[in-house]
Amino acid sequence: MLSPDLTNAVWRKSSRSSGGSANCVELATDGTTWAAIRDSKDPSGPALIFPRSSLNSLLLQVKTGGLDPQ
Template sequence: MDLTGAIWRKSSRSSGNGGNCVEVADNLTDVVGVRDSKDPHGPALTFTPTAWRAFVTRFTRHD
């Protein structure tokens, strides 16, 4: 999957202490990319926008 035009942002659910840092790129038309911010040149997971919305909806905490 080509993520060349991806604009990565840190997930709002990532901790701010250098621990679990997930970045999401949701600016592309047909794919959402997810990667480890500590390894930006490493592998990225990809999801369809529909699958990503379902995942986020299912696993978002309602504090």
């Protein structure tokens, strides 16, 4: 997968993020091809980019603790 140009991406902050929270993530997607996640404290930093078709699976793993260290 080629890396998409995120220059004009529309980023959405997690609904779980609150005003002073230090644990905020943002999500951008083109709706069909790719999704990207970044740390909202470092908007010019790196983003994790993956196929859009994997987004629901990733979010389910995060919500259920499937990615938490054992």
